[in-house]
Amino acid sequence: MIKRLNDIPVYLTTQITIEAAVFNTIRLATQRLPLPIRLSLPRFQYIDIIIDHNAWACVDRSLNDLPVIAWTDFEIAQRSALHLPIACKLSNYHLQSAQITKGALTFTKMALEKKLSADQLSEEHCQAPLATISRLYCRLPRRAS
Secondary structure (H helix, E strand, O other), X not given: OHHHHHHOOOOEEEXXXXXXXXXXXXXXXXXXXXXXXXXXXOXXXXXXXXXXXXXXXXXXXXXXXXXXXXXXXXXXXXXOOXXXXXXXXXXXXXXXXXXXXXXXXXXXXXXHHHHHHHHHHHHHHHOOOHHHOOHHHOOOOOOOO
């Protein structure tokens, strides 16, 4: 995805900070869920957010995933505390892209929290101790004759 972001001309680039809670949730999702993560934004008909390790981008799926806005160059190398906001570069590829900036990150945080909690529940369910699983549900391997 980074390569595609570099191929499209940028309308406006600014340095911003992202709330720690939002950044931490999205970063945790990049560690635990298969990448790239793609979510549809509910208030915008054709806009999806794609999350990768190094970049997050809102794209217009009706225009062959043309970027609308992207968050890149996260300054995490000198990060000393998890509760502090993270600086990054915000690239606008469209004149009206600022309308989706805050709403996109808020929705993404909520959606990924749901995915991560569902993922954790399914993991705990699969890793239940053998003593708690009824033998009716256990299938023993067949022995080769």
